[in-house]
Each structure stands twice: as structure tokens, then as C-alpha cells.
Amino acid sequence: AQSVAQPEDQVNVAEGNPLTVKCTYSVSGNPYLFWYVQYPNRGLQFLLKYITGDNLVKGSYGFEAEFNKSQTSFHLKKPSALVSDSALYFCAVRDVDTGRRALTFGSGTRLQVQP
Amino acid sequence: GAGVSQSPSNKVTEKGKDVELRCDPISGHTALYWYRQSLGQGLEFLIYFQGNSAPDKSGLPSDRFSAERTGGSVSTLTIQRTQQEDSAVYLCASYGTSGWGTDTQYFGPGTRLTVL
Numbered sequence: 001a002q003s004v005a006q007p008e009d010q011v012n013v014a015e016g017n018p019l020t021v022k023c024t025y026s027v028s029g030n031p032y033l034f035w036y037v038q039y040p041n042r043g044l045q046f047l048l049k050y051i052t053g054d055n056l057v058k059g060s061y062g063f064e065a066e067f068n069k070s071q072t073s074f075h076l077k078k079p080s081a082l083v084s085d086s087a088l089y090f091c092a093v094r095d096v097d098t099g100r101r102a103l104t105f106g107s108g109t110r111l112q113v114q115p
Numbered sequence: 116g117a118g119v120s121q122s123p124s125n126k127v128t129e130k131g132k133d134v135e136l137r138c139d140p141i142s143g144h145t146a147l148y149w150y151r152q153s154l155g156q157g158l159e160f161l162i163y164f165q166g167n168s169a170p171d172k173s174g175l176p177s178d179r180f181s182a183e184r185t186g187g188s189v190s191t192l193t194i195q196r197t198q199q200e201d202s203a204v205y206l207c208a209s210y211g212t213s214g215w216g217t218d219t220q221y222f223g224p225g226t227r228l229t230v231l
Contacts, residue, residue, distance in 0.1 A: 034219070044222040107157040
């Protein structure tokens with residue numbers, strides 16, 4: 001079975017400071033990992049993904065994430081937070097080796113960036 | 116189309132009524148998913164269609180839920196005899212298997228279902 005944990009319900013950060021949203025995963029095979037963002041009353045927007053290759057993945061709006069296989073983590077980062085980054089962030093995983101294509105999502109982390 | 120579209124955006128119904136939710140995937144995407152997002156919770160997988168293969172229905176919570184995909188494009192999720200616990204946002208996603216965006220699911224804006 002595949003699972004995702006986002007240990008923080010909410011992350012607060014001041015504008016201009018770096019931010020990190022944590023994600024750990026569990027799969028029996030190799031993972032595909034994703035980050036999505038959800039703004040109020042909107043659907044999920046794709047931010048970035050790790051499929052293979054470089055462990056540091058760069059995505060939309062200046063976000064990046066680092067795949068760490070030994071720690072089974074895929075934390076989302078941004079060097080300098082903006083107030084407009086305030087939203088709900090979801091980490092998701094798919095176990096490539098099972099052939100099951102449905103994503104398993106974490107419970108989400110609300111990012112609040114204070115001006 | 117430019118993105119995944121869903122209709123209606125909001126649906127209010129009475130307990131016991133049937134509802135149909137529609138999803139138009141991105142043109143050319145062969146895979147389509149339905150997820151459910153309940154208040155304060157994450158996303159729950161419901162069903163997955165891939166081309167002409169039999170759908171993966173493993174996430175459907177009960178036999179009151181069904182979905183079909185006509186002509187490999189538009190999908191309809193039907194909930195019969197709705198219950199208050201069915202209240203949620205129902206999200207549709209489509210998935211490309213070639214070119215840019217491969218392996219990435221793109222989501223529609225969702226349908227907010229409220230069962231009174």
C-alpha cells in the first residue's frame with residue numbers, strides 16, 4: 001500500500017523568509033511524487049513532480065522540492081515566501097511498480113504567509 | 116479544451132435524490148480520474164478510466180456510486196439515493212500519456228455537492 005504523511009496541518013512564515021512544507025511517503029516500489037496547491041474554492045494546481053533523475057526538482061512559482069530516498073521525503077521549499085503563496089498544499093505519491101495509477105494524497109498543509 | 120472542466124460547479128440536493136456530475140477532460144488525454152475531497156480532509160480516490168480498459172472502481176465507497184465514460188472523453192459520476200455524508204467536493208482529473216505533462220494529473224475546478 002502507498003501512503004503520504006504531511007505532519008504539519010499549518011505552516012506560518014513571514015514574507016521574504018524561506019519556507020518548507022514537509023512530506024514523507026511510503027511505497028513498496030519506486031515512487032512518482034507530486035506537489036499540488038489549492039487556492040480557496042479552486043481545484044488543484046500542479047506545482048512540480050519527481051519522476052526520475054535529479055533529486056532537486058524545480059517547479060512553478062519559484063517552488064522546488066528535494067527527493068530524498070533514504071529518508072523517504074519530498075519536502076517542498078521556496079527561498080523567499082510571498083503573501084500570495086498562502087494556500088493549501090498537497091503532496092501525492094504513485095507507486096510506479098504496482099501499475100496502479102491513482103494518486104494517494106496527504107492530508108494537506110495550510111501555508112500562511114504573513115506580510 | 117484548455118483544461119479540465121466540470122459541471123455544475125455547485126449542486127444542492129435533498130437526501131435520497133440522485134445526482135449526476137460531469138467532467139470534460141483535456142482533449143487527447145486518455146486517462147480520467149474522480150476524487151472526493153471532504154471538508155477538512157484530503158483527497159480520496161474514487162474511480163479511474165484508461166482508454167478502453169475496464170475502469171478501476173476500487174475507490175468507490177458504495178454501490179450507490181457509479182461512473183461512466185462515453186466515447187473515451189466525457190465522464191459522468193452518478194450518486195444514487197444521496198446521503199448527507201456524500202457532501203463533498205468532487206474533483207475530476209485527466210492524465211496524458213505522451214508529450215509534456217506525461218504522468219501528471221490535471222484537475223478540474225470541482226463540483227461542490229451539498230446534500231440537505
